[in-house]
Amino acid sequence: MELIVTHVNGVCTLKLNRPEVFNSFNRSMALALQKALDECELDQKIRAIVITGEGKAFCAGQDLGEAVDPEGPDLSTIVEEHYNPIILRIRNIEKPIIAAVNGVAAGAGANIALSCDITIARKSASFIQAFSKIGLIPDSGGTFFLPRIVGVQKALALMFTGDKVTADQAEAMNMIYKSVDDEQFMDEVTKFAETLAAMPTRGLGLTKKAVNESFTNDLTAQLAVEGKLQTEAGETFDFREGVNAFLEKRNPVFKGE
Numbered sequence: 001m002e003l004i005v006t007h008v009n010g011v012c013t014l015k016l017n018r019p020e021v022f023n024s025f026n027r028s029m030a031l032a033l034q035k036a037l038d039e040c041e042l043d044q045k046i047r048a049i050v051i052t053g054e055g056k057a058f059c060a061g062q063d064l065g066e067a068v069d070p071e072g073p074d075l076s077t078i079v080e081e082h083y084n085p086i087i088l089r090i091r092n093i094e095k096p097i098i099a100a101v102n103g104v105a106a107g108a109g110a111n112i113a114l115s116c117d118i119t120i121a122r123k124s125a126s127f128i129q130a131f132s133k134i135g136l137i138p139d140s141g142g143t144f145f146l147p148r149i150v151g152v153q154k155a156l157a158l159m160f161t162g163d164k165v166t167a168d169q170a171e172a173m174n175m176i177y178k179s180v181d182d183e184q185f186m187d188e189v190t191k192f193a194e195t196l197a198a199m200p201t202r203g204l205g206l207t208k209k210a211v212n213e214s215f216t217n218d219l220t221a222q223l224a225v226e227g228k229l230q231t232e233a234g235e236t237f238d239f240r241e242g243v244n245a246f247l248e249k250r251n252p253v254f255k256g257e
Contacts, residue, residue, distance in 0.1 A: 001017060002016070002017050002018055002026075002028055002029040002032055003015065003016060003017055003029060003032040003033055003036060004017045004054065005036055007045070007046065009194050009197060010045065010046065010047040010048060010194065010197030010198065010256075011046070011047070011048045011049070011050060011190070011193040011194055011197050012036075012040050012043075012046040012048075012049050012050070013049075013050040013051075013052065013193075014033060014036050014037070014040075014049065014050065014051050014052070015052050015053065015054050016029065016033070016051075016052070016053045016054060016058070016059055017029075017053075017054045018054075018063075019053075019054045019055030019056070019057070021060070021063055021065075022055075022056070022057035022059070022060035022103075022104065022106075023053040023054065023055070023057050023058065023059045023060060023109070024059065024060040024061055024062060024063040024064075024109075025059065025061065025062055025063060025082060025083075025108065025109075026063045026066045027066065027072075027073055027078075027081075027082060030081075030082035030083065030086065031082070033051075033086055034085050034086055034089060037049070037086070037089040037090070037093060038089070040093065040095070041089070041093045041094075041095070044256065044257075046095065047095060047096075047196070047197040047198075047199075047201045047256045048095060048096045048097075048098065048193045048194075048196040048197040048201075049093070049095060049096070049097045049098070050097075050098045050099075050100050050189060050193050051090075051097065051098070051099050051100065051112070051113075051116060052099075052100035052101075052102055052189075053101075053102050053103060055103070056102075056103045056104075057102075057103040057104045057105075057109075058099075058100075058101045058102055058103050058104060058105040058109055058113060058125065059105055059106070059108070059109025059110075059112065059113075060104060060106045060107065060109055061106050061107025061108040061109045061110070061130060062078060062107060062108055064134075066078075075136075079139050079140075083108050083112075083139055083140040084140075086112060086140070087111075087112070087115050087140055087141045090112070090115050090116055091115060091212055092212075093205075094201075094202070094204075094205025094206065094208060094209060095201060095204070095205055096117050096118065096193075096196040096197075096201075096204055096208070097116045097117050097118075098116060098117065098118050098119070098120060098189065098192065098193055098196075099112070099113040099114075099116035099118070099119040099120070100120055100185075100186070100189040101113050101119060101120065101121035101122065101125045101127075101167070101176070102122050102125060102185065102186075103122065103124070103125050103126075104125065104126050104127075104128065105121075105125065105126070105127050105128070106127075106128040106130045107128070107129070107130040107131060107140075108139060108140040110127045110128060110129060110130075110142070111138060111139070111140035111141050111142035111145065111146070112140055113127070113176075114127075114141075114142070114145045114146060114149065114175065114176075115140070115141045115145055117208060118177045118192075119175075119176040119177055120176065120177055120178055120179075120180060120185075120188065120189055120192065121167035121170060121171075121176050121178075121179045121180070122167060122179070122180060122181075122182050122185040123166075123167050123168065123179050123180065123181050123182055123185075124167070124182050125166075125167045125179070126164045126165060126166050126167065127164070127165045127167075127170055127175065127176075128162060128163070128164050128165070129142065129146070129158045129159045129162055130162050131159070131162070132159060132160055132161070132162045133162045137159075138159050142159070143159075146158070146159070146175075148215070149174060149175055150173050150174065150175055154173060166179075167179035198254060199254060200236065200238030200239070200241075200242065200254045200256065201238075201254070201256030201257075202232075202233065202236045202238060202256065202257065203233045203236065203238060203239070206229045206232055206233050209229060210222075210225055210226060210229050213225050236257060237255055237257040238252075238254045238255060238256065238257060241253060241254060241255070242254070
């Protein structure tokens with residue numbers, strides 16, 4: 001089983017499970033992750049998603065053995081059918097998606113982590129834009145997300161050199177949300193994901209949608225988007241519950257509806 005799927009307390013954890021090759025992607029694991037993300041989107045009981053890896057690595061990117069196999073998919077197929085659909089699903093699913101980076105995240109693995117809504121990394125983890133080492137360009141949204149997160153010059157330097165970035169360095173340059181001591185890592189990820197899963201899921205999803213649209217909108221257009229989505233949020237059960245709980249001086253019980 002190349003992808004381990006577990007559901008606990010409203011959180012679905014998707015664990016890449018090819019530890020013998022540092023969870024590098026082949027076609028079957030890429031398609032399995034796409035299918036699992038589709039199922040998470042449709043299942044209303046799932047209110048937050050965690051993507052992580054089994055063993056010592058988060059994901060080392062593409063399985064190069066598959067990439068050079070004469071019988072395997074070519075680079076165009078790998079990008080267009082394996083990685084691009086994963087990135088688009090991560091960005092378009094209106095639920096919080098957390099990358100729990102448990103070890104090295106290289107190449108496409110690094111960019112999948114950075115495409116998630118929130119990235120939390122183990123202190124011993126690292127991020128590497130490894131593409132230049134084999135004469136390729138960053139894919140999986142790397143040229144989109146990384147410059148927006150850390151700035152153009154920092155992003156280009158990391159892409160050109162393929163230098164390793166530690167979890168602490170990644171946090172310091174705002175590449176990720178936070179780095180966490182190895183011993184507390186999974187406990188903190190679980191607590192954080194369960195906190196998000198107990199929040200008003202529709203409101204969080206609409207917030208994500210608004211941020212996505214801000215990448216291409218000017219201020220006037222973005223204000224219009226906020227108005228439209230705020231109206232949608234105001235029609236949810238969770239909005240009414242949140243207001244009532246505030247007025248009644250009690251903790252709200254959100255349903256994600």
